[in-house]
Amino acid sequence: MLERIWHILVKEFLQIRRDRWARFRLLVPPLLQVLVFGYAATFEVFGVATAVLDLDHSQESRALVAAFAHNPHFGIVRMAASQREAEAAIDDSSAAVAIVVHAGFAAALRKGQPAPLQVLVDGTNSNSALIALGYVGAIVDTYSQAYQNDLLGRINPKLARTLVQIRLDERPWYNTSLNSRWFFVPGVIATITLIMVVNLTAFAVVREREMGTLEQLMVTPIRPFELIVGKTIPFFCIGLALMTAVTLTGTLWFRVPFRGNPLVLLLGTSLYLLSTLSLGLTISTLCKTQQQAFATNFFLVNPLFILSGFSFPIASMPAFLQWLTYANPVRYFIVIIRAVFLKGVGVAVLAPQLLALAAIGAVLMGVATLRFRKSLD
Amino acid sequence: MNANEITVAATGLTKRFGPLTAVDGLDLAVRRGEIFGLVGPDGAGKTTALRMFAAVMAPDAGRVSVGGVDVVAEPERVRERISYMPQRFGLYEDLTVDENIRFYAELFAVPRRLREQRAARLLAASSMERFRKRLAGQLSGGMKQKLGLACALVHAPSIVLLDEPTTGVDPLSRREFWQILYGLRAEGVTLLISTAYLDEAERCDRLALLHGGRMLYCDTPAALRARMPGALAEFATPAPRQLRDALQGRAGVLGVLLVGNGVHVHLDQAGRLAELERQLRDSGVPCDGARLVPPSIEDLFVALLGGAGTQP
Ligand SMILES: Nc1ncnc2c1ncn2[C@@H]1O[C@H](COP(=O)(O)OP(=O)(O)OP(=O)(O)O)[C@@H](O)[C@H]1O
Ligand SMILES: [Mg+2]
Numbered sequence: 001m002l003e004r005i006w007h008i009l010v011k012e013f014l015q016i017r018r019d020r021w022a023r024f025r026l027l028v029p030p031l032l033q034v035l036v037f038g039y040a041a042t043f044e045v046f047g048v049a050t051a052v053l054d055l056d057h058s059q060e061s062r063a064l065v066a067a068f069a070h071n072p073h074f075g076i077v078r079m080a081a082s083q084r085e086a087e088a089a090i091d092d093s094s095a096a097v098a099i100v101v102h103a104g105f106a107a108a109l110r111k112g113q114p115a116p117l118q119v120l121v122d123g124t125n126s127n128s129a130l131i132a133l134g135y136v137g138a139i140v141d142t143y144s145q146a147y148q149n150d151l152l153g154r155i156n157p158k159l160a161r162t163l164v165q166i167r168l169d170e171r172p173w174y175n176t177s178l179n180s181r182w183f184f185v186p187g188v189i190a191t192i193t194l195i196m197v198v199n200l201t202a203f204a205v206v207r208e209r210e211m212g213t214l215e216q217l218m219v220t221p222i223r224p225f226e227l228i229v230g231k232t233i234p235f236f237c238i239g240l241a242l243m244t245a246v247t248l249t250g251t252l253w254f255r256v257p258f259r260g261n262p263l264v265l266l267l268g269t270s271l272y273l274l275s276t277l278s279l280g281l282t283i284s285t286l287c288k289t290q291q292q293a294f295a296t297n298f299f300l301v302n303p304l305f306i307l308s309g310f311s312f313p314i315a316s317m318p319a320f321l322q323w324l325t326y327a328n329p330v331r332y333f334i335v336i337i338r339a340v341f342l343k344g345v346g347v348a349v350l351a352p353q354l355l356a357l358a359a360i361g362a363v364l365m366g367v368a369t370l371r372f373r374k375s376l377d
Numbered sequence: 378m379n380a381n382e383i384t385v386a387a388t389g390l391t392k393r394f395g396p397l398t399a400v401d402g403l404d405l406a407v408r409r410g411e412i413f414g415l416v417g418p419d420g421a422g423k424t425t426a427l428r429m430f431a432a433v434m435a436p437d438a439g440r441v442s443v444g445g446v447d448v449v450a451e452p453e454r455v456r457e458r459i460s461y462m463p464q465r466f467g468l469y470e471d472l473t474v475d476e477n478i479r480f481y482a483e484l485f486a487v488p489r490r491l492r493e494q495r496a497a498r499l500l501a502a503s504s505m506e507r508f509r510k511r512l513a514g515q516l517s518g519g520m521k522q523k524l525g526l527a528c529a530l531v532h533a534p535s536i537v538l539l540d541e542p543t544t545g546v547d548p549l550s551r552r553e554f555w556q557i558l559y560g561l562r563a564e565g566v567t568l569l570i571s572t573a574y575l576d577e578a579e580r581c582d583r584l585a586l587l588h589g590g591r592m593l594y595c596d597t598p599a600a601l602r603a604r605m606p607g608a609l610a611e612f613a614t615p616a617p618r619q620l621r622d623a624l625q626g627r628a629g630v631l632g633v634l635l636v637g638n639g640v641h642v643h644l645d646q647a648g649r650l651a652e653l654e655r656q657l658r659d660s661g662v663p664c665d666g667a668r669l670v671p672p673s674i675e676d677l678f679v680a681l682l683g684g685a686g687t688q689p
Contacts, residue, residue: 011476213469216528217484
């Protein structure tokens with residue numbers, strides 16, 4: 001049995017070695033993706049192009065504008081002279097945000113009345129618009145807080161000193177500066193591995209079916225299980241190599257901290273590879289041609305990605321979809337890989353996720369083996 | 378070892394695909410050391426039958442035994458003693474000729490020395506020694522088939538199932554192919570081979586004619602030919618199509634078939650020939666003479682099936 005697995009292995013590696021494109025295809029696109037994601041995938045917005053229209057020309061309004069000017073999230077690209085000019089800046093996309101201080105701003109403040117401030121946002125990219133609005137809110141809050149304290153200090157210094165304030169002390173654990181790159185890179189590693197491994201495995205088996213070599217193998221003494229093991233081990237190795245390369249890129253290039261034990265990650269990765277390999281194999285038993293396999297992968301990989309908690313929180317999904325995520329290996333591996341990278345936790349804490357991956361892998365492998373036996377009928 | 382020992386046997390073998398019965402109650406007995414041909418038009422059920430013999434497809438009804446082993450009960454034991462070459466042999470196109478042979482030899486645990494001996498002999502017999510380092514994907518269609526045969530034979534099976542092995546093979550290579558098969562027969566190997574080439578069917582020791590999943594006849598080529606009712610006349614002519622059109626539908630003419638060197642006419646009795654020749658001369662169709670000839674399997678097939686789907 002072992003010899004036959006070995007012969008399949010030798011053949012698989014020979015084929016991979018022979019394939020000049022393989023080395024390129026296996027390594028370059030995944031690394032490129034990590035680089036692109038590492039740079040591009042971020043929830044933070046810096047230097048939002050901002051137009052300012054100050055119709056009040058007061059000390060207060062100038063202080064507010066200065067607060068925006070000094071904030072790194074905003075970059076003032078235009079001092080508008082009229083409402084029309086400010087709106088035009090949004091229309092022609094030269095600014096994403098326009099801040100309009102109407103005349104009477106300072107007067108209202110001094111009278112203790114609500115002082116209106118108009119903010120125009122280019123909503124065509126609602127994501128960055130929302131993020132920018134959040135920043136605007138924060139700046140304005142800080143400004144009015146400071147103004148109130150200042151005012152109170154001038155009217156009644158004694159009272160001002162006794163004033164109790166609640167200051168929100170935000171200190172996110174594990175990722176103190178909420179660096180979204182730290183958050184994204186581990187997730188990217190998980191999804192890239194998923195796509196690569198599922199595709200490689202599914203195609204490798206379907207290709208044998210298409211070429212007719214599978215029918216040929218069926219009349220050799222090889223058992224379905226031996227064939228499956230022999231065919232998946234190479235992709236397991238490739239998956240591990242890929243993980244290592246991508247992890248090194250994340251830690252050495254993007255400086256994502258690696259706080260955990262590499263062995264825990266190795267265990268998690270092995271179980272994750274087992275379940276993704278089995279998924280690829282199961283797909284391959286359902287498809288007769290590489291085209292079908294391609295379409296199936298395409299339809300599967302996207303939902304797996306969306307339902308993984310990688311970028312959309314699972315807790316905000318409808319109950320039905322939340323249930324579905326329990327069958328998704330990516331979901332568990334995202335937790336594992338983020339926890340190992342950022343929290344440095346061990347096997348004890350990750351046991352539920354590790355067991356879930358093992359269970360998914362075992363079930364899919366069983367399905368693939370059973371279906372494999374019957375595949376000519 | 379008995380020369381008349383049955384090595385491949387089927388009784389009531391049936392396979393259905395939905396409403397279609399691809400193989401319908403097939404009874405077959407192949408003797409040790411004979412070349413047994415399965416002949417039939419496209420869709421006759423040849424591939425399906427061979428797949429069931431090779432234990433890659435389970436029958437819906439009936440029994441199959443190969444080498445005394447029940448195929449349905451013990452498929453793995455069957456695999457060790459047979460070789461099955463599918464209609465499209467599964468070669469790894471990104472491996473060389475040598476690597477393909479080696480892979481299949483290793484799966485059957487053929488020792489290295491033996492493997493090299495056999496590979497050398499098989500490749501020499503099919504004039505392929507020069508291409509041992511060539512990738513299988515870069516071989517011509519005929520060479521691929523020959524490599525497939527070499528891979529299928531490298532573990533020295535005692536029963537060989539070949540599904541249309543010479544399709545797409547040039548005449549010279551086909552001769553080499555058959556030399557190899559005759560060599561195997563001489564060693565006592567049993568060969569079950571399907572073919573759509575009717576001239577090839579003549580080379581088999583015995584034949585089964587399949588049509589629509591059923592076996593119509595099973596006998597030696599000579600005995601089958603003797604079954605042909607009436608007589609067969611060959612007309613030599615420079616204008617075969619014109620002659621065919623002139624003869625079709627005349628009294629006593631059962632069928633007309635274009636062949637390489639003229640026209641074969643199936644007559645209800647030999648006595649009709651002289652009368653037909655006279656009629657042709659009167660109608661002015663060019664004809665260089667006619668004579669009675671022994672029917673070929675192709676003529677027989679056309680006579681029996683009305684020419685449905687046969688290849689020339
Ligand atoms: N896997 C399958 N599923 C459904 N129908 C099938 C399957 N395999 C064969 N058939 C049908 O069964 C019938 C017999 O097919 P088979 O391939 O055995 O014929 P064949 O004699 O080998 O023909 P050919 O000369 O074309 O190879 C055909 O009508 C075919 O369409
Ligand atoms: Mg066929």
